Amino acid sequence: MLIFVQRLGRLVFVFFVVTFVTFFLLDQAPGDPAERFAGLNATPEVVEGIRANLGLNGSLLERYTRWLGNAVRFDFGDSIVTRGFSSWDLIRESLPKTLELMVLAEIMAIGMAVPLALASARRPGGFIDKAASSTAFGLLALPAFVLGIYMSFVFGVKLGWFPTIVDNLPGLNDDPLNNLRQMFLPSLTLALNLVAVYLRLLRSDLIETLQEDYVMLAQARGLSERRIMWRHVLRPSSLNFTTAVGLNIAGLIGGAFIIEVLFAINGMGRLVIQSVILEDFNVVAAVVAILTVAYVMMNFLVDVLYSILDPRIRHGAR
Amino acid sequence: MMLVSTRRHTLAILVSGALLAAACSGSDSADSPNATEAPATAAEADPDSSEPADTSDTAAQSTEPDEPAPLEDADQLTSEGEGNADLASLEPVAGGEITFGLTNDGTGFDTTGAIAPGSIRVITALNDSLVGLDANANWQPNLAESLTPNDDFTSWTITMRQGLLFHDGEPVDGEAVRANLQAFKDSPIVGFAMAQITTITAVDELSVRLDLSAPWASLPYGLVGQPGWMVSPSTIGTNETFTGTGPFMLESWTPGDGARVVRNPNYWRADEGLPYLDAINFKFLVDLTVKRQAFEAGDVQGYISPGDEDIVDFLEDDETDVWIGTAGANEYLWLLNTTAPPFDDLRVRQAMAHAIDKQFIIDTFRSGLTIPANGPLNPSDRWYTENNYPQFDPAAAQALVDEYEAEVGPIEFELSIEPNASVIEVAEVMMSFLTDVGIDGKIKEIGQGQSALTAIQDDFQAFSWFQFGSPDPDGEYPFFHSSGGFLNWTNLVSADIDAGLDAGRQNIDEAARKAGYAQFLQALGDEVPMIWVDHLNGVEAVVTLPELHGIGTPGLLPDGSASLAMTNGNFFAWPGVWIEQ
Secondary structure, three states: OHHHHHHHHHHHHHHHHHHHHHHHHHHHOOOOHHHHHHOOOOOHHHHHHHHHHOOOOOOHHHHHHHHHHHHOOOOOOEOOOOOOOEHHHHHHHHHHHHHHHHHHHHHHHHHHHHHHHHHHHHOOOOHHHHHHHHHHHHHHHOOHHHHHHHHHHHHHHHOOOOOOOOOOOOOOOOOHHHHHHHHHHHHHHHHHHHHHHHHHHHHHHHHHHHOOHHHHHHHHOOOOHHHHHHHHHOHHHOHHHHHHHHHHHHHHHOOOHHHHHHOOOOOHHHHHHHHHHOOOHHHHHHHHHHHHHHHHHHHHHHHHHHHHHOHHHHOOOO | OEEEEEOOOOEOEOOOOOOOOOEOOEOOOOOOOOOOOOOEOOOEOOOOOOOOOOOOOOHHHHOOOOOOOOOOOOOOOOEOOOHHHHHHHOOOOOOOEEEEEEOOOOOOOOOOOOOOHHHHHHHHHHOOEOEEEEOOOOEEEOOEEEEEEOOOOOEEEEEEOOOOEOOOOOEOOHHHHHHHHHHHHHOOOOHHHHOOEEEEEEOOOOEEEEEEOOOOOOHHHHOOOHHHEOOOHHHOOOOOOOOOOOOEEEEEEEOOOEEEEEEOOOOOOHHHOOOOOOEEEEEEOOOHHHHHHHHHOOOOOEEEEOOHHHHHHHOOOOOOEEEEEOOOOOEEEEEEOOOOOOOOOHHHHHHHHHHOOHHHHHHHHOOOOOEEOOOOOOOOOOOOOOOOOOOOOHHHHHHHHHHHHHHOOOEEEEEEEOOOHHHHHHHHHHHHHHHHOOEEEEEEEOOOOOHHHHHHOOOOOEEEEEEOOOOOHHHHHHHHOHHHHHHOOOOOOOHHHHHHHHHHHHOOOHHHHHHHHHHHHHHHHHHOOEEEEEEOOOOOEEEEOOOEEOOOOOOEOOOOOEEOOHHHOOOOOHHHOEEOO
């Protein structure tokens, strides 16, 4: 319980620091968003009114405090560029697609990496290990934009199995088949890049764990190889792997810009890049706030998972 | 493959915005090769004159040009495949939906503001303009039943058709038209295009009278574009939706992604079976490779081509149609802010024009498909005349630079440009020509879709630009005339330019108009407020599957006469688009 409170306190602290720094940096940017929003020939009174509506009046601290108060209610202000839409409106459109992409990619990546790592670690230097390692290095060397175009060409253009772009994506509850079909190629492209990293990390730790005495004891007791690998080796070998997955998930919540462009997904990556380019400060601040929370939360979850995976951490032995 | 050319007026697209006011029309610059920037206007656009043939026997009719607008370029590139004859024999079928790729994202639908090209493309399906363009690019009443001028063209009366409804069921009556035109005129961004209108009065239930401060014989052309777009009065100024009169209704718009429009069951031309399609998904596809792969996979049935690569690549492809606008396209150019150093000095402007080899750019970046430009009018345009715009002559450029530098100092400037890789490539080559003669230019990237706003605020020295596809030169009036205010991009004030444009606007006599536009073009060549590169005819295109029809072929006006094809500048041709089932 104490740990939970400590983590929560850390989350709140980091959130304040990051959002305030972001606010400060945006405040230093050239230009006056209120004047821009007001348009041409706007009177000073109109500009001031818009400044107030956008929450841009007052000192930096006043504005930050006001923004913070609104942010907890998911009121991040209106988009300065896309009039008629709030920042949250834009995020609400993008975030679900990005989350789905991230979740599917992680499921695919983990689903491929774990069995391959186990098979590789059982016979280091064997055929499976060599094939998996070679493939992993190849995938690592392939940039996402090359891999994505290739996947799209083969499975979309030539074979016609999957759409090459995500268009009018139905909700997962509304039409799961269509949804998953559209999201398959982008998720797989993203997953293949992740598989390589996960595979290498997990394989190394598995091989190290296999040298432990308790594993040899288990073998001497006649436990099946499969049981030993899945029950006694995988769990203690998963710390680095878990860390990598956690960090990737946190990072992907910010969007996978290249994948989103390649498959025309209106996700967080495109939203972030566009908002920065167009100086849509309210949207940028909102996205940073959400990403901050996501990052800290993911780190917290990874810490919790550590103690579950390795009781020694929970009991302070390590 | 079928290569059908069409005259595209490009719309003006505007890019960004702006626009428009004035006349406008055009195409998306976005589509243009490279495009990116351009402002446009959606505002005026096009055609020509007066009342409907069957209703007017008055002055209105007399305002029509004696000869049709020149479309000699149209269809010079003809089908090599099924051919027009085959197309003509096909009976349109109703139903189906398509996904259509756009190059630029939209920023909203406020008809009183600067509208981005991506938004304009969507509006083309949601809207009908007061005035349309016939196959000769002459104006014809469209949503309006008639437009009737007084004897000296200082007043026009617009009479609407009976029974028209907006998408929300509200009537399209005289008051609604008045409210829309008044809001446009009052807009600080686009109102300059209608500055000559002094009062707008709803005369009766279906009629509106426009009183002008000076004769304006070609006013109806201005109502083809943005000023002529009518939305339900309660939604005027609304940016997130568009409640118009067109064949399709906006179902959803997701910024950064696209829009979906669905058939309007109460469309005023529904008894003609229009529109044919059930729905159109406009999809924003920024990357060319993605767009091409999506098209080849059948995930999009058509898209705005970003340039010559598609035309060259698809030329021999029997399974792809490329519809090329061959007239009325935008131009690629650089705007020069003539009120700020160093471009407040004519010698610098002339030196830049002399320094740049336009043909090299055309050969290198357009596959030789475009035509060198010396001004906004294409040589195929009936109003075109030659001028003395400085031609490629590095020695002359060097002499002017030396003279200026001896008096003032080094020539340095920034070129504002949207982040479009293909356009930046061209700009960099142009910069290298300038470097050769001692002019030091730097590229300054601005945000996507921000061209018009940046130009309006005069926050630039030079600007990479796409524009000027209006079917009638009067459409360019506010962008060059000293009364154009924000829209006079280069801020040049020239008595000759003003006089020439005024003559073109106020006269109905073709010879007088041509003389006016000759004066205008000559002054542009002498003053060099812009660095012209090329007319983009031949590279602005729409790529479609052969099963998709109606994109590059003429549509029908309400009176049954042929209209311009979509790729020739008739943005509102979506009712006639259909797909084989």
